[in-house]
Amino acid sequence: MAISLFDPWRSKLCTCPRKYSLNPYTGCSHSCVYCYITSYIPRGFEARLKKNLLKQVKRDIAKLDPRIPVTISNSSDPYQPLERDYRQTRACLKLLKDFNFGVEIITKGDLVVRDADLLAEMRAAVAMTITTLDEGIAARLEPFAPPPERRLRTLQSLAERGIPVACRIDPIIPGINDDLSALVKELADIGVAHVTSSTFKPRPDSWRRFSKAFPESAVNLKELYFEKGERIQNSYYLPREVRFKLMQRVRDACDKHGITFATCREGFRLNTARSCDGTHLLRSSHPDDA
Numbered sequence: 001m002a003i004s005l006f007d008p009w010r011s012k013l014c015t016c017p018r019k020y021s022l023n024p025y026t027g028c029s030h031s032c033v034y035c036y037i038t039s040y041i042p043r044g045f046e047a048r049l050k051k052n053l054l055k056q057v058k059r060d061i062a063k064l065d066p067r068i069p070v071t072i073s074n075s076s077d078p079y080q081p082l083e084r085d086y087r088q089t090r091a092c093l094k095l096l097k098d099f100n101f102g103v104e105i106i107t108k109g110d111l112v113v114r115d116a117d118l119l120a121e122m123r124a125a126v127a128m129t130i131t132t133l134d135e136g137i138a139a140r141l142e143p144f145a146p147p148p149e150r151r152l153r154t155l156q157s158l159a160e161r162g163i164p165v166a167c168r169i170d171p172i173i174p175g176i177n178d179d180l181s182a183l184v185k186e187l188a189d190i191g192v193a194h195v196t197s198s199t200f201k202p203r204p205d206s207w208r209r210f211s212k213a214f215p216e217s218a219v220n221l222k223e224l225y226f227e228k229g230e231r232i233q234n235s236y237y238l239p240r241e242v243r244f245k246l247m248q249r250v251r252d253a254c255d256k257h258g259i260t261f262a263t264c265r266e267g268f269r270l271n272t273a274r275s276c277d278g279t280h281l282l283r284s285s286h287p288d289d290a
Contacts, residue, residue, distance in 0.1 A: 079109025159191030
């Protein structure tokens, strides 16, 4: 199947509502230091096409429930450079639109604005990942993704077209990008309605990349993660009290600026939105669901 129910490792900390997941590409060329896909996708940073994708999508959507939204994407960016030439994400959107599926785009790619015409006619929302306003830090964390300023302007452009927009401030890493008050204010100013946030939860492969990109910070954080923190499934977590303070800091900034807030796989009762992932922003086409 090209579209399947979203089930992130059956995590006991996942609070996502029921939704489908669709990844138009395999792998992601953004090559973010913190990314977890390299732990389960071979050649994870080598983006490539999926064979017969559109045939599979057509077959799947004819059998699925359009009241359940589809998220695009969870394991690769739908608007990475390949999309400019192959337009697989746009083709998938057209098919989902024909069947009136709600769609949430999750991306760092400013190319999403190209498809604003489609998204404005759909039950759609866009969640843009922005981890910092500091372009130097962003270039080290997300070496081949568009810079933060372009992502902000993309969100603003989409919001001006009436498309609901959210931001994923994810992941937060102590000492790297944990001062986020200016970012939250900027998000509020451009019309962002919701923020989902989470802390860095390294696996062995992402920790090696992080240690190479931020060697001094890795030395300082090693004890917190691997001695004072805890391992949950395949990821290492900061100590609970450290994570709570970081998440509370983001929520306080969101409360100040009138943005709803939720955490992702943290286990805290800090959420102020009806969904953690932002799918509550989708317009309902079913009166009973409103």
